[in-house]
Amino acid sequence: MDQYYDLPLDQVLRGDCVQMMRMLPAASVDCVFADPPYNLQLRGELRRPDDSLVDGVDDDWDRFDDFAAYDAFTRDWLSECRRVLRKDGTIWVIGAYHNIFRIGTILQDLGFWILNDVIWRKSNPMPNFRGRRFTNAHETLIWAARGRESRYRFNYQAMKSLNDDIQMRSDWFIPLCTGPERLRNEHGLKLHPTQKPEALLHRVMLASTNMDDVVLDPFAGTGTTLAVAKRLRRRFIGIERHPTYAEAAIGRVRRTRPASIEGATSVPTKREAPRIPFGSLVEQGLIAPGTLVFDRQRRVSATVGPDGTLSVGDFRGSIHKAGAMVQNAPSCNGWTFWHFERDGALMPLDVLRDTFSATARAEPESA
Numbered sequence: 001m002d003q004y005y006d007l008p009l010d011q012v013l014r015g016d017c018v019q020m021m022r023m024l025p026a027a028s029v030d031c032v033f034a035d036p037p038y039n040l041q042l043r044g045e046l047r048r049p050d051d052s053l054v055d056g057v058d059d060d061w062d063r064f065d066d067f068a069a070y071d072a073f074t075r076d077w078l079s080e081c082r083r084v085l086r087k088d089g090t091i092w093v094i095g096a097y098h099n100i101f102r103i104g105t106i107l108q109d110l111g112f113w114i115l116n117d118v119i120w121r122k123s124n125p126m127p128n129f130r131g132r133r134f135t136n137a138h139e140t141l142i143w144a145a146r147g148r149e150s151r152y153r154f155n156y157q158a159m160k161s162l163n164d165d166i167q168m169r170s171d172w173f174i175p176l177c178t179g180p181e182r183l184r185n186e187h188g189l190k191l192h193p194t195q196k197p198e199a200l201l202h203r204v205m206l207a208s209t210n211m212d213d214v215v216l217d218p219f220a221g222t223g224t225t226l227a228v229a230k231r232l233r234r235r236f237i238g239i240e241r242h243p244t245y246a247e248a249a250i251g252r253v254r255r256t257r258p259a260s261i262e263g264a265t266s267v268p269t270k271r272e273a274p275r276i277p278f279g280s281l282v283e284q285g286l287i288a289p290g291t292l293v294f295d296r297q298r299r300v301s302a303t304v305g306p307d308g309t310l311s312v313g314d315f316r317g318s319i320h321k322a323g324a325m326v327q328n329a330p331s332c333n334g335w336t337f338w339h340f341e342r343d344g345a346l347m348p349l350d351v352l353r354d355t356f357s358a359t360a361r362a363e364p365e366s367a
Helices: 017-019 069-086 100-109 154-163 200-210 224-231 243-255 278-283 321-329 351-362
Strands: 011-014 030-033 083-096 113-121 138-145 171-173 214-217 234-242 291-295 299-306 310-312 313-317 338-344 345-348
Touching: 011 243, 017 069, 017 234, 030 069, 030 200, 069 083, 083 100, 083 200, 100 113, 100 138, 138 243, 154 200, 171 313, 200 224, 200 278, 214 224, 224 234, 224 243, 234 243, 310 321, 313 321, 345 351
Parallel strands: 011 234, 030 083, 030 214, 113 171, 214 234
Antiparallel strands: 083 138, 113 138, 291 299, 291 338, 299 310, 310 313, 338 345
């Protein structure tokens, strides 16, 4: 544990991200997730036709006067991220068309080695209020290693397991943050205009970190990265300059518990329903890592992993492979074989798939 000496682990630091990072030791962080200011050029995109601002957005949303100022700021914070990253560490940066291309150029200029760009496709995007452009239904994540020679971590099998034993692609279909997960102020308005869904951070961290790795978020906002890191038993450092956001992040982290990890409308028929990986249910929080699942008679049990696998003794695999293994059968429908406990009764995993489908069909997020 001496590698963590002098690190303010599992804390939210209040202040400017560049100044705060300068106080951290070099090569002390395993992974960075950054959701920087978007540098919006047209605030009109965040106004309704009656010229009122959307919930949670104020006139200070974009504080940069020109591209030069934004680029200088970006270069400063990315330079500090690279300094504090370990040699084999990686960084994730998320943005929209306003800023992600400028960030990508600066990342490469500073020596980062881009591994992937990932499209987060939103199932319920915010509408384009003025009707002058396409609805902006995605954001881009850049995943980069500290340098070309970095021996970066990619948990390929975890990503494949999360996607029901199919290779994970670089387009991720995940809903916006809505419902109880969305933090709101005393007036019922969004506390933070760009709060990210926990499912997105679950996938990021599961892909590129291990338990006890140190994750840094220099723009912590209301603490999504930090809460997911704590749940997945990663160490974290958050930095946030806005006192209201920082306070919300601290409270959110305190409410989060680490997972116990071992290892209507018409509904389409099962045949017509889209394929849903079991790992997506774990990402969305419909079933928690560490949950015990059983067969109908409770003769056998298995433990849900954060990547959507089930562990039975020394065996670890998908819900289908685990079901086949315990029955010594060539195949198994894990959705109907495995059950979880709800209010003292056993329910098949299939009911969670129905819940997920209903959520995906929900109305688009309104501002």
